[in-house]
Amino acid sequence: MSKATALTLSAVSKRYDSGLQALGEIDLSLQPGEFVSIVGPSGCGKSTLLRIIAGLMAPSGGSYQRPQGIETAFVFQDAALLPWRTILDNAQLLMELEGYPRSEYQARARTALQRVGLAGFESAYPHQLSGGMRMRLSLARALALQPQLLLLDEPLAAVDELTRDVLQEELSQLWQAAGFTAVLVTHNVHEAVYLSNRVVVMSPRPGRILDVIDVPFAFPRAPELRAEAGFAELTGRVSAALRAIPQVSSPT
Ligand SMILES: Nc1ncnc2c1ncn2[C@@H]1O[C@H](COP(=O)(O)OP(=O)(O)OP(=O)(O)O)[C@@H](O)[C@H]1O
Ligand SMILES: [Mg+2]
Known part of the structure; x- marks a missing residue:
């Protein structure tokens, strides 16, 4: 294997x-x-x-x-988003913490947001999303790690x-x-x-x-x-x- x-x-x-x-x-x-x-x-x-x-x-x-x-990526029950960060910045958070280069984590975060249907919301903030959208963002953040x-x-x-x-x-x-x-x-x-x-x-x-x-x-x-x-x-x-x-x- x-x-x-x-x-x-x-x-x-x-x-x-x-x-x-x-x-x-x-x-x-x-x-x-x-x-x-x-x-x-x-x-x-x-x-x-x-x-x-x-x-x-x-x-x-x-x-x-x-x-x-x-x-490995973990999605928690509560979406655990950072309210002061934009949607894009939340989506790239885990990659930032893992030390990925900026050019790579931004591209990956954008792709992950598209996959979960959040394209167009990159510069919005978590409080502007519905509960389902916050969950999607949490999923995107995990998926961006591939x-x-x-x-x-x-x-x-x-x-x-x-x-x-x-x-x-x-x-x-x-x-x-x-x-x-x-x-x-x-x-x-x-x-x-x-x-x-x-x-x-x-x-x-x-x-x-x-x-x-x-x-x-x-x-x-x-x-x-x-x-x-x-x-x-x-x-x-x-x-x-x-x-x-x-x-x-x-x-x-
Ligand atoms: N850090 C910890 N220290 C001590 N006990 C803990 C800790 N985390 C969980 N427990 C205890 O371990 C047991 C199992 O907890 P766990 O969170 O794994 O259950 P769960 O099946 O996920 O429950 P739920 O469906 O309610 O989320 C519980 O009795 C809980 O009180
Ligand atoms: Mg539990």
């Missing part, structure tokens, strides 16, 4: 310094170019797992094999349903065009199935993998797929796996 080789977590666990065990033992391998979604109850360690995959935090147990030097690995932590949670559907299609198209490996944390089962090759279902804390569901539909996926019986069957399976999670053990 090329530079974009698989990422492999073997019995990865995480105990925070506070003593809290956030993750149990996680075994997961991510193939280059794959789109994997992670669903699970609040507090089960999804963001923790994403930070470990990003290389932002070391696991406290097990091993994580990650190819050296793969460009990442091989893109990590998304509930990026669409704050937008309305119609915008969400549109952004899902755009994200899917961008992923198909650029070929990066994507890991998406979401609470939305439909979103997970629509976008992914595989959906990982996690247990409550300490998070473990309960189930991995393959999504066989070919890409590009038409929006109408969401109305098909096969789609409903798969979202039903993911929902059932989530519902099967024991809540509080009751004495019998």
Whole structure:
């Protein structure tokens, strides 16, 4: 395999310094170019797992094999934009921090803004954008890095349903065009199935993998797929796996 080789977590666990065990033992391998979604109850360690995959935090147990030097970008739930910077300046922020030459980061930022449909807004400021546009900008900022690995932590949670559907299609198209490996944390089962090759279902804390569901539909996926019986069957399976999670053990 090329530079974009698989990422492999073997019995990865995480105990925070506070003593809290956030993750149990996680075994997961991510193939280059794959789109994997992670669903699970609040507090089960999804963001923790994403930070470990990003290389932002070391696991406290097990091993994580990650190819050296793969460009990684992270999209956070809140768009995390700098209000005093223009749209273009926000889009190029990560490249500036990484020390890219100005000529390169400006050209890349402009291209990324075009890809997410924000051409023409380069000199506007974040407060002049809608929530969906801010999310697009956050995505452009990550895409401008031309990442091989893109990590998304509930990026669409704050937008309305119609915008969400549109952004899902755009994200899917961008992923198909650029070929990066994507890991998406979401609470939305439909979103997970629509976008992914595989959906990982996690247990409550300490998070473990309960189930991995393959999504066989070919890409590009038409929006109408969401109305098909096969789609409903798969979202039903993911929902059932989530519902099967024991809540509080009751004495019998
Ligand atoms: N820096 C930290 N120090 C100590 N504990 C932490 C830290 N970050 C997260 N935790 C704890 O680890 C557990 C898992 O947190 P995490 O943010 O990974 O969950 P999550 O699955 O992303 O939840 P949500 O769906 O609500 O975003 C939680 O109990 C949280 O309180
Ligand atoms: Mg989280």
